[in-house]
Amino acid sequence: MDKYFKEKRILITGGCQGIGRGIALELWRQGAHVVVLSNQPENLEKLKKEYPTIETTCVDLRDWDKTRETVDSLGTFDGLVNSAGVAIIEPFFECSPESFDTTMAINVRAILNVSQIVAKKMIENNIKGSIVNISSQASKAALKDHTAYCASKGAVDSLTRVMALELGPHGIRANTVNPTVVLTELGRKVWADPAKSQDMLSKIPMGRFGEVQEVVNTVIFLLSDSASMITGVQLPVDGGFLAT
Template identity: 75%
Template sequence: MNTNYFRGKRILVTGACQGIGRGIALELWRNGATVVALSNQEANLKRLKAEYRSIETAAVDLTDWDRTREVVEELGDFDGLVNCAGVCITEPFLECSPRSFDITMSLNVKAILNVSQIVASKMIVKKIKGAIVNISSQASMAALANHTAYCASKAAVDSMTRVMALELGPHNIRVNSVNPTVIMTDLGRQAWAEPVKANAMKSKIPLGRFGEVQEVVNVVVFLLSEGASLVSGTSLPVDGGFLAT
């Protein structure tokens, strides 16, 4: 990969305060991009800014449609966008509540629609050859017990990614999704700390292990780069072979 490619590029990363989103923001920053980190976690944004002063930050609740549009509009133009913000509420199918479903769809799907509409519209006006990456999940393609709302939302992300690629492609904007397995973020380590639960999932992964944040980051950075110049409309598993079984 051309390590100078991201110099002079401006990239927005949502959900950039922790986990995969933070890893993506920092890797892009290391590669010379001007990074704008967007999150609803103001305290974490302040910590990120204190540690990496050249990273720009913006705070907004992405489930607030109108306020999100105001904030993202004010941020200016971008060459790239990573939609990483998301939520996972686990409930058995028969107990999945309307509230849980609405919260999940609002953040995991509707927020991507909202932010991407604003960013892509500006790319088109400014004739920016852009790239958008949506963080999906292996759960978009495989049923996971107690993940009704989450699985539905990530399937919607993949479907919307394909439509975005179709309609934005003529404007030289590429759109792809990345579909990780369980990733060992701080939250991931907590959620999968129980050995029986963890081993049951690992037994379905041919490589026999969960993923690390950097392994997802590497794929996202590739899809944003010129190395993926003909890649668009894909949903790329980073799952150790889980979806192959």
């Protein structure tokens, strides 16, 4: 796959930390022209200092019009990874309209918005591109206190299937990657307490949480021509969580 990504332009939302950063760096290592879009100026600046050839752009994905303007100004892409996301942890009875709307705006609506611009340019330039949306095992299984998050990831899966259906005739593929708990820097802190992690780990047949690189490898595969006949798929990276 190394040769496949050389000189290709890939846009990654939420690409300056966690899984998104891991994807950005792997694509950079494989020779892609990487553009990272985020609303975190400090993390973008840090990424740019460490990797000067990675292009960075700051925008709030909740702003529909500004996001469209920004993405349109970035030009044409061969691939897109919608990695930006938010998890507001609230139980069903305490889930507020503000939390729900924010979650949907970032986790779902932003994917629609960014993908519309990128896919339209792919079609105009006859690019047989690939779009990968970061979903979650929470799209398939209810997680306690994750009301808005579960709802949003279910919507991501459904949106992606429609994208696959309508973009397929243009040679554009759309898939999701659905991880379990992933041990990003934040994930390690959140799940360090055995009292918190034991219940979740007991539901994962492989007995451990995921590593960032395991998700990255799956995304890279789906972006590449090694997955040329795969579209409309929700691919779990969950150690068997959804098999139980």
